[in-house]
Structure formats: structure tokens, C-alpha cells
Amino acid sequence: MGAFKLAPRCPQKVHDIVVDPEPNWSFESLSSELHSLEKKLHDSCSIPVPFTKVQSREFWNRKGVKRSPMAFVMSLSNEETELSESEREEDHDLSMVTAKRFNCDDLYMSDSDSSDYELAFDAQSYLMDEVGLVESALFERSHEHHLQVQEDIRNQLSAIETELMTEQEKSASAFARIEKYREARKELERKLDTHYQRKIAEALDNHLTAIQRDHELKSQIEERRIRSDAAHEEAKRKERAFHEERLRQERARAEAEAKLRFEEAKMAALEAERRAAKEAAEKEATEASKRIAAVASQQEAAKPQLNADSSNMNLQPQGSGSNRTKKSQTTGDVVRAAQTALTLEQGRLLKLKELEEANRTLIMTSNMDFSNHERHISRLIRQIRGIKENVRVKASELVKILKNPSCPQSISVVAFAKKVVSHCESPDNAVFACGHVIVLVASQVPQAMDLLLAEFHRACIYTVPKHIVYSKSAFESKEAYYKDIGHREDGGKLESVKDYLKRLESYMKLYGALVQTEVQGVPNIHGPKEGWAWLARFLNVLPANMYTAVALNAFLQTAGFVLFRKYKSQFTKMLHIILNDFLNALRERGDSELNPIILEIQSYIEDNKFCQEPEGRSLQGQLLSSVMVPESEPSRGHYY
Incomplete structure (x- = not known):
């Protein structure tokens, strides 16, 4: 009889469990091995095994009788043989006898499929007919047992494969989730790293920008400090020079006043002598009349002599009056100004002189x-700029100084007037802002306005308005005439006409800015009404020349806008008079140096520039730069 070798259709080792059934095992060894396999699978698997054996395997015979697992019962079918009744009984008796264990040592099963088993079974069936019924039945039971063992092993292997596939799917799913989480974490870390780098870059940029801004600010502050120190030194130098000039002028004025007082004393002495002579003449006439009444003959002889003496005594007083009349006429020919303007000028200058x-x-x-x-x-006047807050603060501080009890107001007010007028010559002079400051200060200290106007009249006679005509009989030399109209002397040398006209323009621009200033809620003591009076006196009395043309042009440039807005058609009539009379008088002089100023005044009137608000008149709300205030360019005259 041939041998079959049993081999499972699965891997030889799963989860450290070796699948290698041996066909020559006994049934008890096979069962114990299966129990150990089930226990190992149950202990090693994370999920329960597909089935759990709760009792030992049981075998039943063909008649449904339970048999013990310790033995096999063999029987023959009716198809193969028919037994007699006695033989059935014997067979029945044999069935009650315990069968011996079937030995499968020589049985061999291959790995072929069920068809191979059937062929082998057929071959064995054929062989069993040769060996007998007992061996055939035993072989059949052994074959069924082997098939059942193979089926059980196959089912357990399938369960193991299913479990392994499930575990692999779970592992793959877990690995996929882990990989997805890892990618998400990488993306998040990349975004966080990018965001952190961006924040670092922004912080670094902000830091570098702040450092650069701080460096620029320090540089600008240092430059401004250096420029301020230089300007302060220059202002101190100019102030010293101006003070020296003022002292020299005061000395000269004191000498002139002493000379005038001497002349007045001399005139008073002459007048006293004249009165004494007159009294003596009257006394002699009285005595002569008495003698005439006493002696008639003597009266006829003494009367002509008395008349002659009386006429001789009256000659000197008459000559004196003639000289005074001549002097007054000469002064009227030299000085051109309205009488009201001269009266106001003298009153203001007298007040300033007494205060000084x-x-x-x-x-x-x-x-x-x-x-x-x-x-x-x-310092406060030099810091005035065309900013509303700046004007308000500087005016408030100046009022505090003028009202400070530690310093007499007469001294501080005179100093204020002098500093404002001297500041006209500064290149960064903001005339409109300075006009606002003057109006605000004068509203609190009214005395300051008259003293300021007196300083204006001292510095520039055209603010009166007044003009002095050159005359050889009235002036000793041309230099004396230049000094009288306001030319400065530096080191024994008079300033040029160009420099004088430049200062004249600065004074007239500030004066025009003052008369046109309108501050809401604050009255202007010397406002547009005074500007209108100035223009009328100017056109009525002053001649047309270079000096008056520059003064008129500077005044119109700053005050013309407000005068037109206030007086409308009356102001345009004034402009027509300037265009037709004043400019024609300038052209008739035939001086080519007058052409630029003539063209500028003509353009101002014909182009209606008086309808446009002049630049800088409206104060700014705030600085364009909180660090530095750019210096304004100096005004350029057209008469250079």
C-alpha cells in the first residue's frame, strides 16, 4: 500500500508558529497540538480567534452512535457485501468491542489538490479490496480524519491570513495617517518657520529704520543747532553793530539837539534884545511927546528925529521874521509829506524819545x-514762523515778558519795538506771521504799537510816508543827504543804494503785512484803515522816483489784497491813478534802472494780482516736518 505525505497550503511559519503537521502523529498528539496552536493564536493575536474550541472532538459512526475518540469502528456497507443475520449479530457484538488504535505510520499525503486525493483514494479503494474490509474501513476513517485535519488547519490558516490582512490594512491605514500627520506637521512647521522669519525680518527692518531715523534726526538737530548758533552769532554781531550805530546816531542827535538848543537860546536872546529895544523906543517916544507938549519949537525939530529912531528900531525884528519865513519855505521844499502824517510822526518819535x-x-x-x-x-522774535501754534505761543510768551514785574514795561516794550524792526533785515523773516504777533501783543499792551511805528519811522521814512528832496542849499553834501534819508554808515563808508533799497523793501513789506493783518476776535490798532490813509497820503504828496517806487511796490505786494477786499472800487481807482499818473511820471524820468520796478507794478495792476491772496498770508495749521523748519529764501528785488 502506497504512502501519502500531508503538507499544508500555507507558509511554514506565521507569528512565530511553525505549521508542520506530521501524518504519523497519534490522534491525541494531533489534538494536543491543535489545542496548543489555538492557545498560541489566542495569546498572540490582538483580536479574538475566529473560533474557540470548547470541547474535545467527537466522532459518530454511520448509525449515529457516538464513538470514543480513542478508537475507530469499522463497518461495511450493504453494497459491498451482505451478511447473514448471524454475521450481523456477530458484527454487532464486535462493535461493542474496543477497537485497537489505528496506526498511520505508513500513510503519506502529498500537497496535490482534491482530485489527486480522489485518485489516490480510488487507488487505495482498489487496494482495500485486496487487503480486506477491516483494513479498507480503517483506511477510509484514517483518510477522513486526515481530510478533516487538513480542513481545520486550512480554516485556521485562512483565519490567520484574514487576521494578518486586517492587521496589515490597519497598519497601512495607521502608517498613512501617521504620514499624513507628519506631512501636516511639516507644513505647519514650515509655515510657522516662514512666519517667524518674516517677523524677524520685519523687526530687523523696523529696528534698522528706527536707527536710521534716529541718526537722521540727530544729524538734523545738530545741523539746526550749528545753524542756529551761527545765526545767533551773526545776529549778535549785527546787534552790536546796530547798537554802536544807534549810539553814534544818538550822539549825533544829541549834538544836533545841543546845537539846536544853542540856536534856540541865541534866538531867545535876540528876541529879548528886540523886546528891550522896542520897550526903550516906546519909552523914548513917550518922553518925546511930553517934551513936544512943553516946547512947541522943540517938538517940530524933535518929531522927525523921533520917527527916524523909531523906524530904525523896528528894522531888526522885521528882518528876523523874514529869515524864519525863508527857512520855513526851504524846509517845505525839501520835505514832502502830508501835515497829518508829520504830526503823527513827531508825536510818536517824541513819545519814544521820552521813554528812551x-x-x-x-x-x-x-x-x-x-x-x-x-x-x-x-530770540522769540527770531523764532517766529508761519504756523498758527507757533504764532500763538510766541505772542503769549512776549506778552508775559512785557508784563513781567521784574523788568519795567517801558524797557521791555522799547526792546520789543527795536527787535521787531531790526528783524526785518533777516532773510527768514516771516512778515505775515510777524504781523500777527504784533497785533496779538499790541492788543494786550497798546503802548507797543506807537513805539513800534516810531521805530518804523526812524528806520524808514517811507512808512510815514515822507520823502526828502535833495537840495544843495539845504544839505552840505550828498553824503549828508543820504544819511538824512536813512543810509547807514559802516567804517566811515555809506552803504550802497542797492543795499538801502533792499532794506527799504523789507521795512515796507513788514509795514504792509501789519496794516493788513486781521485776527478774529482781536482788534488791529493800526489796521486796513491806516493802510488806506498811507496810500492816499503817498499818492497825494510823494514824488515818483526809485525810492518811492520800491516802497509802493512792497506795500502793494503785502497789503493790496486786503485793501481791495475792503474798499473794492475805491481801491481800483487808486490803482488806476498809480497806473496812469505815478508810472508815467517814472517813465518821464528816462532812467533805465526804473524799468524793472515799473514793469512789476504794471503787471501787478493789469494782471489783477491784488485779487490773489499773497503767499504766506494764511498761517499753516502745522509743520510739514516736525523736526526742521526750512529757511525761507530772501526776497529778490527787481532793482539790482
């Missing part, structure tokens, strides 16, 4: 030093 003399006496008798107040006033 009182201040001089006060300074000489006082031990206090008031120069710090003057320097503070000068």
Missing part, C-alpha cells in the same frame, strides 16, 4: 541787568 531817556536814567540808577529780557525778546 527815562529808560536810560532807570538803567543808570538801577543795579539790575535787563539785558537778559532783551535777549529773550530777540
Whole structure:
């Protein structure tokens, strides 16, 4: 009889469990091996095994009788043989006998499929007919047992494969989730790293920008400090020069006044002599009349002599009056100004002179030093800019200084007037802003306006308005005439006409800005009404020449807009008079140097520039740069 070798259709090792059934095992060994396999699978698997054996395997015979697993019962079918009744009984008796264990040592099963088993079974069936019924039945049972073992092993292997596939799918799913989470974490970390780098770059850029801005700010502050120091030194130098000039002028004025007082004393002495002579003549006439009544003959002889003496005594007074009349006529020919303007000028200058003399006496008798107040006033005026807040602050600080009880108001007010007028010559002079400051200060200290106008009249006679005509009989030399109209002398040399016209234009621009200034809620003591009066007096009295043309043009440039807005057609009539009379008088002089100023005034009138608000008149709300205030360019005259 041939042998079959049993081999499972699965891998030899799964989860460290070796599948290698041996066909020559006994049934108890096979069962114990299966129990151990089930226990190992149950312990090693994370999920329960597909089935769990709760009891030992049981075998039943063909008649449904339970058999013990310790033995096999063999029987023959009716198809193969028919037994007699006695043989059936014997067979029945044999069935009650315990069968011996079937030995499968020589049985061999291959790995072929069921068809191979059937062929082998057929071959064995054929062979069993040769060996007998007992061996055939035993072989059949052994074959069925082997098939059942193979089926069980196959089912367990299938369960193991299913479990392995499930575990692999779970592992693959877990690995996929882990990979997806890892990619998500990588993306998140990449975004966070990008965001962090961006924040670092922004912070670094902001830091570098702040450093650069701080460096620029420091540089600008340093430049502004250097420029301010230089300007301060220049202003101090100019102030010293101006003070020296003012002292020289005061000395010259004192000498002139002393000379005038001497002349007045001399005239008073002459007048006293004249009165004494007159009284003596009257006395002699009375005595002569008495003698005439006493002696008739003597009266006839003494009467002609008395008349002759009387006429001789009256000759000197008549000549004196003639000289005074001649002098007055000469002065009227030299000075061209309205009488009202001259009266106002003399009143303001007299007030300023009296105040200066009182201040001089006060300074000489006082031990206090008031120069710090003057320097503070000068510094505040130099810092005036065309900004609303700047104007308000500077005006408030100036009012505080003028009302400071530690310094007499007469000294601080005179210093304020002098510093404002001297600031006209500064290239960064903001005339409209300065006009606002003057109006605000004068509204609190009204005395400041008259003193300021007096300083204007001293510095520039065309603010009166007044003009002095050159005459050889009235002036000793041309230099004396230039000094009288306002030319400065530096080192024994008079300034040029060009420099004088430049200063004249600066003074007239500030004066025009002052008369046109309108501050809401604050009255202007010297406002547009005074500007209108100035223009009328100017056109009525002053001649047309280079000096008056420059003064008129500067005044119109700053005050023309407000005068037109206030007086409308009356102001346009004034402009027609200027265009037709004043400019024609300038052209008739035939001086080519007058052409630029003539063209500028003509363009101002014909192009209706008086309808346009002049640049800088409206104060700015705030600085364009909070760090530096650009210096304004100096005005350029057309007469250079």
C-alpha cells in the first residue's frame, strides 16, 4: 500500500508558529497540538480567534452512535457485501468491542489538490479490496480524519491570513495617517518657520529704520543747532553793530539837539534884545511927546528925529521874521509829506524819545541787568514762523515778558519795538506771521504799537510816508543827504543804494503785512484803515522816483489784497491813478534802472494780482516736518 505525505497550503511559519503537521502523529498528539496552536493564536493575536474550541472532538459512526475518540469502528456497507443475520449479530457484538488504535505510520499525503486525493483514494479503494474490509474501513476513517485535519488547519490558516490582512490594512491605514500627520506637521512647521522669519525680518527692518531715523534726526538737530548758533552769532554781531550805530546816531542827535538848543537860546536872546529895544523906543517916544507938549519949537525939530529912531528900531525884528519865513519855505521844499502824517510822526518819535531817556536814567540808577529780557525778546522774535501754534505761543510768551514785574514795561516794550524792526533785515523773516504777533501783543499792551511805528519811522521814512528832496542849499553834501534819508554808515563808508533799497523793501513789506493783518476776535490798532490813509497820503504828496517806487511796490505786494477786499472800487481807482499818473511820471524820468520796478507794478495792476491772496498770508495749521523748519529764501528785488 502506497504512502501519502500531508503538507499544508500555507507558509511554514506565521507569528512565530511553525505549521508542520506530521501524518504519523497519534490522534491525541494531533489534538494536543491543535489545542496548543489555538492557545498560541489566542495569546498572540490582538483580536479574538475566529473560533474557540470548547470541547474535545467527537466522532459518530454511520448509525449515529457516538464513538470514543480513542478508537475507530469499522463497518461495511450493504453494497459491498451482505451478511447473514448471524454475521450481523456477530458484527454487532464486535462493535461493542474496543477497537485497537489505528496506526498511520505508513500513510503519506502529498500537497496535490482534491482530485489527486480522489485518485489516490480510488487507488487505495482498489487496494482495500485486496487487503480486506477491516483494513479498507480503517483506511477510509484514517483518510477522513486526515481530510478533516487538513480542513481545520486550512480554516485556521485562512483565519490567520484574514487576521494578518486586517492587521496589515490597519497598519497601512495607521502608517498613512501617521504620514499624513507628519506631512501636516511639516507644513505647519514650515509655515510657522516662514512666519517667524518674516517677523524677524520685519523687526530687523523696523529696528534698522528706527536707527536710521534716529541718526537722521540727530544729524538734523545738530545741523539746526550749528545753524542756529551761527545765526545767533551773526545776529549778535549785527546787534552790536546796530547798537554802536544807534549810539553814534544818538550822539549825533544829541549834538544836533545841543546845537539846536544853542540856536534856540541865541534866538531867545535876540528876541529879548528886540523886546528891550522896542520897550526903550516906546519909552523914548513917550518922553518925546511930553517934551513936544512943553516946547512947541522943540517938538517940530524933535518929531522927525523921533520917527527916524523909531523906524530904525523896528528894522531888526522885521528882518528876523523874514529869515524864519525863508527857512520855513526851504524846509517845505525839501520835505514832502502830508501835515497829518508829520504830526503823527513827531508825536510818536517824541513819545519814544521820552521813554528812551527815562529808560536810560532807570538803567543808570538801577543795579539790575535787563539785558537778559532783551535777549529773550530777540530770540522769540527770531523764532517766529508761519504756523498758527507757533504764532500763538510766541505772542503769549512776549506778552508775559512785557508784563513781567521784574523788568519795567517801558524797557521791555522799547526792546520789543527795536527787535521787531531790526528783524526785518533777516532773510527768514516771516512778515505775515510777524504781523500777527504784533497785533496779538499790541492788543494786550497798546503802548507797543506807537513805539513800534516810531521805530518804523526812524528806520524808514517811507512808512510815514515822507520823502526828502535833495537840495544843495539845504544839505552840505550828498553824503549828508543820504544819511538824512536813512543810509547807514559802516567804517566811515555809506552803504550802497542797492543795499538801502533792499532794506527799504523789507521795512515796507513788514509795514504792509501789519496794516493788513486781521485776527478774529482781536482788534488791529493800526489796521486796513491806516493802510488806506498811507496810500492816499503817498499818492497825494510823494514824488515818483526809485525810492518811492520800491516802497509802493512792497506795500502793494503785502497789503493790496486786503485793501481791495475792503474798499473794492475805491481801491481800483487808486490803482488806476498809480497806473496812469505815478508810472508815467517814472517813465518821464528816462532812467533805465526804473524799468524793472515799473514793469512789476504794471503787471501787478493789469494782471489783477491784488485779487490773489499773497503767499504766506494764511498761517499753516502745522509743520510739514516736525523736526526742521526750512529757511525761507530772501526776497529778490527787481532793482539790482
